[in-house]
Amino acid sequence: MMLPNLKDAKKRTKNKIQIIKDDYVIPNDVKNVGINKKYHIITYGCQMNVHDSENISAILEDMKYIRTDNMDEADIIVINTCAIRENAHNKVVGMLGRIKHLRETKKDIITIFCGCMAQEESIANMIKDKYKWVDIVFGTHNIHKLPIYLSDLYKSRKQEIEVYSIEGVVYEGIPVKRDSKYKAWVNIMYGCDKFCTYCIVPYTRGKQRSRLPEDILKEVEELKKEGYMEITLLGQNVNAYGKDLDINYTMTNLLEDVAKIGIPRVRFITSHPWDFTDDMIDVIAKYDNVMPYIHLPIQSGSSRILKLMGRRYTKEEYIELFNKIKNKIPNVAISTDIIVGFPGETEEDFKDTLEVVDKLKYDLAYTFIFSKRVGTPAYNMEDNVSMEEKKERLARLNELVNKYANINNMKYKDKVVEVLIEGASEKQGYLMGYTDTMKLVNVKCDESYLGKIVNVKITDVKTWSLDGELYNE
Numbered sequence: 001m002m003l004p005n006l007k008d009a010k011k012r013t014k015n016k017i018q019i020i021k022d023d024y025v026i027p028n029d030v031k032n033v034g035i036n037k038k039y040h041i042i043t044y045g046c047q048m049n050v051h052d053s054e055n056i057s058a059i060l061e062d063m064k065y066i067r068t069d070n071m072d073e074a075d076i077i078v079i080n081t082c083a084i085r086e087n088a089h090n091k092v093v094g095m096l097g098r099i100k101h102l103r104e105t106k107k108d109i110i111t112i113f114c115g116c117m118a119q120e121e122s123i124a125n126m127i128k129d130k131y132k133w134v135d136i137v138f139g140t141h142n143i144h145k146l147p148i149y150l151s152d153l154y155k156s157r158k159q160e161i162e163v164y165s166i167e168g169v170v171y172e173g174i175p176v177k178r179d180s181k182y183k184a185w186v187n188i189m190y191g192c193d194k195f196c197t198y199c200i201v202p203y204t205r206g207k208q209r210s211r212l213p214e215d216i217l218k219e220v221e222e223l224k225k226e227g228y229m230e231i232t233l234l235g236q237n238v239n240a241y242g243k244d245l246d247i248n249y250t251m252t253n254l255l256e257d258v259a260k261i262g263i264p265r266v267r268f269i270t271s272h273p274w275d276f277t278d279d280m281i282d283v284i285a286k287y288d289n290v291m292p293y294i295h296l297p298i299q300s301g302s303s304r305i306l307k308l309m310g311r312r313y314t315k316e317e318y319i320e321l322f323n324k325i326k327n328k329i330p331n332v333a334i335s336t337d338i339i340v341g342f343p344g345e346t347e348e349d350f351k352d353t354l355e356v357v358d359k360l361k362y363d364l365a366y367t368f369i370f371s372k373r374v375g376t377p378a379y380n381m382e383d384n385v386s387m388e389e390k391k392e393r394l395a396r397l398n399e400l401v402n403k404y405a406n407i408n409n410m411k412y413k414d415k416v417v418e419v420l421i422e423g424a425s426e427k428q429g430y431l432m433g434y435t436d437t438m439k440l441v442n443v444k445c446d447e448s449y450l451g452k453i454v455n456v457k458i459t460d461v462k463t464w465s466l467d468g469e470l471y472n473e
Ligand code: SAH
Pocket: 084, 085, 198, 199, 200, 201, 235, 236, 237, 270, 271, 272, 297, 299, 337, 338, 339, 368, 369, 370, 371, 372, 373
């Protein structure tokens, strides 16, 4: 058993990142263990976790398990957890309750608990003490060892907990079973060194570590050969890509090299404003296949709060960057993340946030109430804003955010836009996809259009989506 340790998770040394290419092995005794067995996987959290789940699926399928979307018929249930806010926690605890119930009639279900919550000391301890029936717990640093844990479990039937609190290494050669045939996630870096004072990610994901350019470009080339239409480069801070590599190769270089491979759509998330260079803006503007959509979290419109958050930019610097992006990239859409109720946020600070939103008119904003995370600096900051007040601020903010989401969407009325048709829509007779600017569109068409980029005339506009029909000149 190895439990996580907050002190180690905080550590950052100058040690060089290790790249390991041959650590994924399937022991002989579990090579065919999944024959006639099914797995079900539940994923919470960000795209990083979604992509990790694609790795976990592939690993299980390597052992011949088959995927099922019906939890009731699963022999293995995997919960890939998120620790970012308290409500993410609560959902997971609720899910554990459901699985426990299921086990009453199906004793031999294997339950696997992984992801960012597993990296938290208190949670790993809780599983050890209160959820003894959970079979395997591993963290974000050792997904590739799942076959070994399963092999051990089949031999001993004892709870197996192995969570490393290390700065991290980069593992190559872990298989992936992608959810989509048209869109693919590509990790370009892992971890985060920004240590924003509210955020748990640097502890759950370890030190920033970039993959080597050649490994990323090889993956993208393969995706091109397989016919993928869109890729999204993934990292907590993609703009800081390469800074840890010592090779004089930056996100700008990577984005340009990836664009040149020629996949029709290239996206990236998330951009921290701190590392956003002019060169990078130029590359986005220069290449038609780099999509004009940027997620640029602001977190707060008050420079005082931004300082307390450790975000390393002021309101003015953010606005300057925002305007530069808007001016240089035609038709660009920008979305953001905002936290309300950070410890000590006054009505005045909050009004600064409203003011910035009013000025910048975001296409979309994801808004959150501050949630205290154990081990982060903000955990100990004096928080004298009541929950009632925080909820009220969130409602006021959302009203403004929705107003601009709607106004921005209205601009699309009767326009013809390109949409990559990717799957079922909630609307009967329609399929769904996104514009280059990441607007969700329900398109009246049949399944022969799946995986194609088509011209769509927008017929109807809502706050969160657009409706449209195929358009032929
Ligand atoms: N790496 C990304 C953010 C990843 S977390 C970035 O820096 O932009 C996604 C969002 O969750 C954050 O942008 C932030 O708005 C929100 N978030 C993170 N920690 C939070 C906390 N403790 N309470 C509330 N929201 C939080």
